[in-house]
Amino acid sequence: xxxxxxxxxxxxxxxxxxxxxxxxxxxxxxxxxxxxxxxxxxxxxxxxxxxxxxxxxxxxxxxxxxxxxxxxxxxxxxxxxxxxxxxxxxxxxxxxxxxxxxxxxxxxxxxxxxxxxxxxxxxxxxxxxxxxxxxxxxxxxxxxxxxxxxxxxxxxxxxxxxxxxxxxxxxxxxxxxxxxxxxxxxxxxxxxxxxxxxxxxxxxxxxxxxxxxxxxxxxxxxxxxxxxxxxxxxxxxxxxxxxxxxxxxxxxxxxxxxxxxxxxxxxxxxxxxxxxxxxxxxxxxxxxxxxxxxxxxxxxxxx
Amino acid sequence: xxxxxxxxxxxxxxxxxxxxxxxxxxxxxxxxxxxxxxxxxxxxxxxxxxxxxxxxxxxxxxxxxxxxxxxxxxxxxxxxxxxxxxxxxxxxxxxxxxxxxxxxxxxxxxxxxxxxxxxxxxxxxxxxxxxxxxxxxxxxxxxxxxxxxxxxxxxxxxxxxxxxxxxxxxxxxxxxxxxxxxxxxxxxxxxxxxxxxxxxxxxxxxxxxxxxxxxxxxxxxxxxxxxxxxxxxxxxxxxxxxxxxxxxx
Numbered sequence: 001x002x003x004x005x006x007x008x009x010x011x012x013x014x015x016x017x018x019x020x021x022x023x024x025x026x027x028x029x030x031x032x033x034x035x036x037x038x039x040x041x042x043x044x045x046x047x048x049x050x051x052x053x054x055x056x057x058x059x060x061x062x063x064x065x066x067x068x069x070x071x072x073x074x075x076x077x078x079x080x081x082x083x084x085x086x087x088x089x090x091x092x093x094x095x096x097x098x099x100x101x102x103x104x105x106x107x108x109x110x111x112x113x114x115x116x117x118x119x120x121x122x123x124x125x126x127x128x129x130x131x132x133x134x135x136x137x138x139x140x141x142x143x144x145x146x147x148x149x150x151x152x153x154x155x156x157x158x159x160x161x162x163x164x165x166x167x168x169x170x171x172x173x174x175x176x177x178x179x180x181x182x183x184x185x186x187x188x189x190x191x192x193x194x195x196x197x198x199x200x201x202x203x204x205x206x207x208x209x210x211x212x213x214x215x216x217x218x219x220x221x222x223x224x225x226x227x228x229x230x231x232x233x234x235x236x237x238x239x240x241x242x243x244x245x246x247x248x249x250x251x252x253x254x255x256x257x258x259x260x261x262x263x264x265x266x267x268x269x270x271x272x273x274x275x276x277x278x279x280x281x282x283x284x285x286x287x288x289x290x291x292x293x294x295x296x297x298x299x300x301x302x303x
Numbered sequence: 304x305x306x307x308x309x310x311x312x313x314x315x316x317x318x319x320x321x322x323x324x325x326x327x328x329x330x331x332x333x334x335x336x337x338x339x340x341x342x343x344x345x346x347x348x349x350x351x352x353x354x355x356x357x358x359x360x361x362x363x364x365x366x367x368x369x370x371x372x373x374x375x376x377x378x379x380x381x382x383x384x385x386x387x388x389x390x391x392x393x394x395x396x397x398x399x400x401x402x403x404x405x406x407x408x409x410x411x412x413x414x415x416x417x418x419x420x421x422x423x424x425x426x427x428x429x430x431x432x433x434x435x436x437x438x439x440x441x442x443x444x445x446x447x448x449x450x451x452x453x454x455x456x457x458x459x460x461x462x463x464x465x466x467x468x469x470x471x472x473x474x475x476x477x478x479x480x481x482x483x484x485x486x487x488x489x490x491x492x493x494x495x496x497x498x499x500x501x502x503x504x505x506x507x508x509x510x511x512x513x514x515x516x517x518x519x520x521x522x523x524x525x526x527x528x529x530x531x532x533x534x535x536x537x538x539x540x541x542x543x544x545x546x547x548x549x550x551x552x
Contacts, residue, residue, distance in 0.1 A: 047394075050398055051397070053552070079398050081395075081398070085395040097323075098316045101313075
């Protein structure tokens with residue numbers, strides 16, 4: 001009902017392919033991070049889904065129907081495309097009221113979302129006097145207006161202060177927990193890592209990955225353990241027998257490549273070497289992402 | 304087809320769009336205020352003999368102020384549409400009303416309806432207010448052609464607003480549209496003068512004025528003239544639709 005289905009979606013602007021035979025689903029109940037460098041086709045995909053740009057070929061549907069054919073679009077899909085999509089001469093309240101009117105959303109709801117987005121105090125001000133962060137909050141208020149089951153948010157944290165970033169992270173998590181479909185695009189890795197359960201990665205308009213966050217990082221992390229010990233000499237020789245090396249790291253810690261914490265711990269116990277700290281070191285989302293894009297770099301460069 | 308028709312909620316939204324933008328709302332009010340105001344000012348300042356300078360046709364002279372109200376109608380039609388192309392406001396509008404035909408028709412219907420109402424008030428106020436200063440030579444409500452002219456004045460201003468609105472849907476900019484329309488519609492017929500017959504009488508302004516004349520002129524009757532102006536407006540509105548339908552927003 002609330003899922004998004006993208007099938008063989010293609011968009012050409014003149015002779016450039018902005019989106020190239022893209023196929024993926026976005027499921028409800030989780031936050032899906034939509035990743036890729038600037039110009040990878042994330043925003044275009046969202047615009048195609050909303051019927052703002054003409055599709056060259058393929059389909060993009062919500063619950064099996066094209067967005068432009070939904071009977072009550074505002075109540076099914078909330079979208080934040082860019083913070084500038086409002087006329088600067090209107091007040092925030094009027095901007096939301098005219099949107100609410102299209103779907104007979106009660107005026108009371110306008111005040112609610114203004115409150116929820118933390119801009120109730122500025123509701124009577126013209127949008128052109130707003131900072132980027134406030135415009136972003138207004139855009140999110142507009143997306144929430146119809147209490148929709150699907151949310152499409154393009155770079156929602158742009159211009160938000162740290163408090164705002166925490167707010168939107170919590171908001172998206174709770175919206176997903178309520179069973180809604182949440183698709184959030186970003187080019188910021190740390191932000192997405194803190195937010196998303198699932199990832200869809202684009203590069204040059206093509207699908208590079210469609211997988212859970214866990215698997216994505218797991219698949220792209222070489223096993224490596226980090227530890228502290230009072231007996232580095234004993235440990236080094238024990239490791240040397242297995243062809244492993246103890247490498248000094250920052251803060252008096254050591255790292256060992258190609259072994260998991262589980263194995264290393266058991267080995268140290270057998271050898272009677274005291275360990276003060278032992279963890280698996282996993283790649284960050286950023287490292288995993290760079291690893292993935294590096295893989296695709298040759299064909300990206302020839303494109 | 305039904306899905307393209309305006310609905311009450313979408314019309315309501317279009318009304319909020321117009322009333323919430325200062326420039327557009329001022330232009331709409333100006334359609335009425337400027338037309339009647341200038342008419343009364345001229346009537347009050349000019350003696351009866353000088354008043355003949357407003358036009359040989361006494362009914363036409365009674366609507367002299369409409370020349371200026373037309374500029375307000377252009378400004379209203381143009382700014383109402385241009386606001387959608389400001390800062391990508393159109394994206395937000397189309398996310399709320401993704402059916403472009405419904406969106407466009409609703410917007411045009413609201414522009415037309417408001418311009419018509421303002422135009423009717425303008426026509427009535429202009430006629431009554433202007434004639435109040437004319438002394439014994441004044442026309443009265445009910446004199447030949449007066450009701451037709453007052454009704455026609457509202458149609459004229461509505462069609463002029465639609466002409467500007469349609470053109471703005473193609474060109475996106477109020478400034479560009481006004482700098483095209485004001486010379487083309489208001490100055491060209493003036494420069495050509497009454498000497499030119501033939502094609503000049505089919506210009507939007509010339510043809511549209513027929514409904515506010517006591518006697519038919521240039522071989523065009525009052526309603527034929529309005530029909531010619533309506534065709535101009537229809538071409539502009541259709542051109543605007545083709546642009547809105549096709550373009551990526």
